[in-house]
Amino acid sequence: MLRFWGWALLRLAAVMIMASFAGAMLMRIAPGFSSDDQELNSGLSAQSIQAVRKAHLADANIPHFYAQYIGSLMKGDLGTSRSLNQPVKQLLRERLPVTLENLGFALGVGWLLGLALAIAAQTWNIRALTFLANGLSGTFISTPSAALALVFLLLRWPPAFAAALLVFPKIYRYTQNLLQQSSEMPHVLTARAKGAGPWRVLAWHVAPIALPQLIALVGVSISIGIGVLLPIEVVSDVAGIGQLAWQAAQSRDLPLLVNLTMVVTFVTVCSTLISDAVQRGVTRSAA
């Protein structure tokens, strides 16, 4: 277990170092990086303007800029948004709870719907139900999140429900395939042949095989959920980090955008690591 966590933390560190380096590089190469609004301030003396330029010249050295960026990150300083003129940390504190609340709802409903339909389709094997479930998942997997958000806006339905409907097809399809594969295994066929009912087969023979892989899907679904929430927050005017990222992209506020992406990456990698650890635990206890 200790070895697993050691490797997991090493992987997290490597991914975050690479992500931060890529982020710093993006900020560095973005047009307008070396200019500053203060240079246009007529109240500043020539020496002050020279000092501002000198500070920017120091940033032109990429290793120096990256070291400074990492140093600030280590101290918990995520920088200041250029467009909103507010610390990124404060913006995150305001917006993150909104996104997390919507994400929680979307994942809860998406998982419930996906699992319920996949289990129902597998257990009862009713053609009409399978057709309906496949049709629903096919429709929502083919719909861009921005478009579904627009439809929900027109119907005045909650935007988080749109996110749930976009998460649902991935859960449904994966679970259905998993249950299908598990139910074709020899010991499941034997249990059926001995007269075990569908719910008993599901609970005692299929679920233990499918559970570890479903737990691994939880981590992936968090990433999917964050991805679909971005356009939904923009279209539905929800003040979450998705909308903040879009605003930052529109106003080319790279410090804000890169730090937001870093935070999202950290959340995604951590959730994947935790679900991997739980998956290992479940697999071991089942063995």
Added chain:
Amino acid sequence: MKAIRFVAIAVLALTAFTILGAHYLAPAGYEQQFRELPQAGPSAHHILGTDDVGRDRWARLLYGMRVSLVLAPLAALFTTVLAGLVGGIAGYFGGWTERCCKLLIDLFLSVPWLFLLITVRAVLPLNISPEASVTVTFALLGLLGWAASARVICTGAKDLMKSEFVWMARASGFSGLKLIRLHLMPNLRGALLAQFWISIPVFIIAEANLGALGLGVAEPLPSLGSLLRELQDSVTLRPEPWRLLPLVVLIVVISSFQILLNKQEVRS
């Protein structure tokens, strides 16, 4: 299921003919403005009416479909080549090369795709020409969407490297390039083809999302994404439901792809 697949093929064939014949089906073109008819309803001359500046919506839909449905496969081809290179190198060499490639793949898979796309898109100038915006949008999709496919190719290449016929080929003195050309590439072709087909609908949807957010193809060039952006005026949408046609077309085309994809995946 056979009937549904037949319908899906028919839809895609009809779409292909429509976008190829856009010039004949919508002679007005996507740019021409009928200034005396802004926001007109459907008529014999303008099947879907006109937009705010008097451009024919039908023509914009056809040319928008052409942009999205021709360039998404090109981006998918680019991403498949990239995935084949990274995944193939990782699987072929193994060891530290594989670990480094997998770390890169992990990095790309850890960032939600749309965040990555808008971050990189924001670095590029926003006021570029329509033609450049199309190239940039689809090139970005191709450049950033390879990671999931690369993981599949890497696993496939790794399994092949452990197979008996590759061991025999190596024992017979096959060099690296010859081994790749004669044994790895032909056996990875199925997986690469599947990744290519899977990427097409994903890229069409990603472009639609980017376009709807105003970060995709620039005006006046239409794409399915930029046409969706027009739907954001929800006040006028209720009395003009025909404006939802681009969304319906998008869902029908992607659904047709998804129906055929299941078959393609099984075959590969």
